[in-house]
Amino acid sequence: MASKVIQALYNDDDVLMSAVKRVKAERHHIEEIYTPFPVHGLDKAMGLAPTRIAITSFLYGCVGLTVAITMMNFIMIEDWPQNIGGKPSFSYLENMPAFVPIMFELTVFFAAHLMVITFYLRSKMWPFKEAENPDVRTTDDHFLMEVALHDNEEELKALLADTGAVELKITEKH
Amino acid sequence: MYTFSNRLRTAAFVLMIVGALGLVYGFFSAPSTEAEAMAMVADAHHGDDHGAATHDAGAAAEHGQDAHEEAGHGEEAHGEGTHAEEEHGTSHGEHLLHQLQNKPWAALYVSAFFFMMISLGVLAFYAIQRAAQAGWSPVLFRVMEGITAYLLPGALIVFVILALSGFHMNHLFVWMDPEVVAHDELIQGKAGYLNVPFFLIRALIYIGGWAAYQYFSRKFSIAQDTASDDSNFKKNFRISAGFLVFFLVSESMMSWDWIMSVDPHWFSTLFGWYVFASMFVSGITVIAMITIYLKSKGYLEFVNDSHIHDLAKFMFGVSIFWTYLWFSQFMLIWYSNIPEEVTYFVTRIEDYKLPFFGMLVMNFIFPLLILMNSDYKRLNWFVIMAGIVILLGHYIDIFNMIMPATVGDQWFIGIAEISGILFFAGLFIFVVFNALTKAPLLAKRNPYIEESKHFHY
Numbered sequence: 001m002a003s004k005v006i007q008a009l010y011n012d013d014d015v016l017m018s019a020v021k022r023v024k025a026e027r028h029h030i031e032e033i034y035t036p037f038p039v040h041g042l043d044k045a046m047g048l049a050p051t052r053i054a055i056t057s058f059l060y061g062c063v064g065l066t067v068a069i070t071m072m073n074f075i076m077i078e079d080w081p082q083n084i085g086g087k088p089s090f091s092y093l094e095n096m097p098a099f100v101p102i103m104f105e106l107t108v109f110f111a112a113h114l115m116v117i118t119f120y121l122r123s124k125m126w127p128f129k130e131a132e133n134p135d136v137r138t139t140d141d142h143f144l145m146e147v148a149l150h151d152n153e154e155e156l157k158a159l160l161a162d163t164g165a166v167e168l169k170i171t172e173k174h
Numbered sequence: 175m176y177t178f179s180n181r182l183r184t185a186a187f188v189l190m191i192v193g194a195l196g197l198v199y200g201f202f203s204a205p206s207t208e209a210e211a212m213a214m215v216a217d218a219h220h221g222d223d224h225g226a227a228t229h230d231a232g233a234a235a236e237h238g239q240d241a242h243e244e245a246g247h248g249e250e251a252h253g254e255g256t257h258a259e260e261e262h263g264t265s266h267g268e269h270l271l272h273q274l275q276n277k278p279w280a281a282l283y284v285s286a287f288f289f290m291m292i293s294l295g296v297l298a299f300y301a302i303q304r305a306a307q308a309g310w311s312p313v314l315f316r317v318m319e320g321i322t323a324y325l326l327p328g329a330l331i332v333f334v335i336l337a338l339s340g341f342h343m344n345h346l347f348v349w350m351d352p353e354v355v356a357h358d359e360l361i362q363g364k365a366g367y368l369n370v371p372f373f374l375i376r377a378l379i380y381i382g383g384w385a386a387y388q389y390f391s392r393k394f395s396i397a398q399d400t401a402s403d404d405s406n407f408k409k410n411f412r413i414s415a416g417f418l419v420f421f422l423v424s425e426s427m428m429s430w431d432w433i434m435s436v437d438p439h440w441f442s443t444l445f446g447w448y449v450f451a452s453m454f455v456s457g458i459t460v461i462a463m464i465t466i467y468l469k470s471k472g473y474l475e476f477v478n479d480s481h482i483h484d485l486a487k488f489m490f491g492v493s494i495f496w497t498y499l500w501f502s503q504f505m506l507i508w509y510s511n512i513p514e515e516v517t518y519f520v521t522r523i524e525d526y527k528l529p530f531f532g533m534l535v536m537n538f539i540f541p542l543l544i545l546m547n548s549d550y551k552r553l554n555w556f557v558i559m560a561g562i563v564i565l566l567g568h569y570i571d572i573f574n575m576i577m578p579a580t581v582g583d584q585w586f587i588g589i590a591e592i593s594g595i596l597f598f599a600g601l602f603i604f605v606v607f608n609a610l611t612k613a614p615l616l617a618k619r620n621p622y623i624e625e626s627k628h629f630h631y
Contacts, residue, residue: 098509100505
């Protein structure tokens with residue numbers, strides 16, 4: 001069964017922020033907010049759980065570092081021992097300074113790319129996916145807040161209008 | 175207004191007295207003849223069973239070899255290259271004597287430089303905040319101004335030590351010894367730059383420039399408190415921008431003069447940056463620590479966790495910047511393996527293994543892992559603990575820059591070295607907290623002060 005939501009549009013991020021605080025204070029459930037740019041502190045105001053993407057990023061970095069170390073140990077030391085900078089020691093540890101830039105780059109590469117991919121997966125985004133935002137103006141200059149309705153239409157309408165919403169819409173949420 | 179608590183003042187004096195006694199002990203226990211020097215080293219080896227720390231290269235058997243290997247310092251620097259083999263015994267004794275006589279001086283110099291450098295790093299940070307018209311930091315300006323009050327006395331102490339070297343009271347700088355220069359073509363070629371009068375004049379120019387900026391920026395900052403317009407603020411902006419230009423040049427040259435020239439054959443083109451990174455991170459760490467201390471005593475009520483968080487971010491970021499420069503310097507020299515360059519790191523890895531690699535752990539791996547988490551940067555005690563390790567790490571960084579060329583493999587972090595730290599720490603605390611009492615802790619008429627008070631990450 002589809003549930004009903006009320007959509008309030010704002011045209012300023014500060015107005016939106018204070019509206020979010022009002023709505024939260026009145027104990028209504030905010031389903032989702034669509035903004036044209038990241039609004040600082042919005043996640044905290046909405047009461048969202050803190051992001052865990054930083055932890056994944058650290059773990060991906062560790063994977064990248066491990067890949068770099070094993071890869072270079074195989075390529076440069078074991079499979080085809082290389083004379084590095086006139087130091088034919090053929091020991092990974094003794095040639096380590098030469099490998100540090102690659103270790104750094106692969107750590108960053110893995111952390112960054114896998115973190116972005118994780119973010120896409122978690123946000124259910126993939127190429128050619130139809131946009132989910134209910135109003136195209138949220139990609140331009142408007143902010144949209146969706147609040148769940150439970151037979152309290154009039155009350156919510158009054159509250160949202162009072163918080164400075166420039167437009168109110170009631171739709172079915174799929 | 176801040177009042178200097180009696181307990182802290184007493185602590186500062188105790189540190190100074192204990193440190194001074196230890197330094198005096200260091201000077202008295204230095205040998206005055208070659209025989210004494212030889213006896214001291216022989217004793218030490220019977221006593222400590224060769225097991226002490228990583229002092230392995232100090233083993234008596236290796237000494238003969240060392241004198242040959244230390245191309246950059248041992249043979250050439252003392253003009254011994256042409257000495258016949260049978261004379262080696264005596265010249266080795268003389269070399270050892272110089273190293274042991276240098277030890278208390280080097281301990282004094284490293285500590286004096288380290289605390290001066292903290293203050294200079296803070297001055298640069300302060301000038302950047304002024305020139306960038308940063309909105310988050312004005313609530314910390316008085317703390318920074320307090321710390322920079324140590325710059326003039328600290329730099330003058332360093333200057334006195336340099337001048338004493340110039341008058342041959344010690345042998346920290348081998349190029350100041352005419353006997354050495356006479357036998358050393360490389361130093362002769364650099365004599366136009368590396369000569370005592372020019373060296374001391376340059377030092378006065380650097381110190382004069384820094385102290386002048388420190389004096390005027392402090393003056394305008396206090397005048398702004400009671401001003402009716404922003405003219406003092408604007409003046410401060412202008413002199414800060416000018417100072418940063420002067421600072422970048424003078425700091426680089428200072429690092430060549432005061433540090434790099436202890437190894438007069440060796441040079442590195444990014445040395446100035448490298449020393450700058452060290453002073454910058456130490457300075458920021460001290461700002462964070464003093465801010466947290468004052469907050470814990472009930473002052474600086476307008477400083478919130480976000481300010482501490484930002485300082486901790488700088489500690490983290492500049493620690494990594496320092497590592498980047500350290501590695502850039504190390505890797506190129508290690509890779510190319512050119513004898514006159516690589517001798518710098520060969521000496522350090524052979525004779526200074528523990529401080530050399532220990533410093534990397536303390537200055538890079540530790541802050542990287544500890545300060546990575548965003549929440550930890552807001553925990554005051556966490557920042558203090560991380561700060562202590564970073565400061566010790568950067569002391570060892572300076573130690574590694576000065577000691578190999580001045581005391582060679584005779585280094586030890588003993589009474590003289592620790593006393594040096596204690597003495598200058600005491601003096602630093604006394605001067606800095608005394609300066610903090612001189613003005614209100616809030617620069618209340620700064621145009622950005624409201625933004626800074628409400629700074630929220």
